[in-house]
Amino acid sequence: MDFNVIKEKFGLVGELIEAAPYGFGHINSTFCLVLKDGGKQTRYILQRVNNSIFRDVDGLMNNIKYVTDHIRKKNEGDPDVDRCTLTVIPAVDGKLYYEDGEGNYLRLYLFVEDTVALQQVENPEQLKTLGAAFGNFQNQLADFDASKLIETIPNFHNTADRYRLFEEAVKNDLKGRAAEVQDEINFVKERKADTELLLGLLKEGKLPLRVTHNDTKLNNLLFDATDLRAVCVIDLDTVMPGLVHYDFGDSIRFGASTGAEDEKDLSKIEMSLELFEKYTEGFMSTCGSKLNDCEIEYLPFSAKLMTFECGIRFLTDYLNGDTYFKIHYPEQNLDRTRTQFKLVYDMEGKMDAMKAIVAKYK
């Protein structure tokens, strides 16, 4: 990639003094660019959007523009308004991205300065902050016209469809890996009914569709580097209509785990009830009053379901030959699968305790 061409296409001024890979996302390719203009340095986040996953980049970028404009408006007057959401820098031709003629779709954001993205929780209070931030995110979009949004990945959290894709991957067994992962395959099959539960409640009209983030990982919230308050929800590629459970559950999946997503030593992996409680407290404080009883009732289950879904996705990708999630070593998707299933198993044993915690913050 020629970063100087990119600089020109986005009309950036100054001398490009650094361009390096950045962050730990599994989907897009992210770079940090540093430009020096006189005595002033400005940082930008450049991303090559993964357009084999996000097929409609134009629609995706329109989504992001709508959502960030909406959030910025909600924060008008706040001294921190410039950091409250992502700022898309359009290309000089006015488009929200630049396509380089070789199928690379590039977009640019202002770097949200003086923040940190955490890969693992360091202090339980951070989960309360995370919960409050994603509850608030959902609140801020409660009056947003969802019909403006395209579905950037159709059926993204359609757990029944995820199960179907898993079955297809087992059947095709493209890499001849199914035999070595029979235990994991059986683990999924035994829990098939779970994948239909929330979808059934949605169909019955008991659960409403909202505008949700859908990828509420800890590292998709930027915390203030000094006082660790929530500053900016990022990674807006999957903002689209969804259930509250997708956001609540996915945060617990990653944030309340006691180990890394690809930890090999499964004895280190547990869903911490302390962290679950902190997140619940934060989330309920900002959006609990907006949720109906059925939504609240299924919050604990959603933590298990979203973890299960993610494990199914990692396993499916492993069986398909690692074509979706970025991997850094051959069996990483299998390691990721195993941590997710360990968490699911652990949550099954802790379900009553999780329910009692949610009831406390209702």
Ligand code: ADP
């Ligand atoms: P992916 O979809 O691949 O996860 P993200 O949009 O989450 O990509 O970006 C990856 C990482 O880059 C984030 O976890 C965060 O550390 C960093 N990042 C992304 N956007 C910004 C930004 N505007 N300012 C500062 N850091 C950012």
Ligand code: GN1
């Ligand atoms: C991906 O983009 P990133 O790394 O924040 C994935 C999520 C998974 C997560 C697992 C668009 O999130 O759905 O839960 O990996 N994003 C997409 O860590 O598929």
Ligand code: MG
């Ligand atoms: Mg991300």
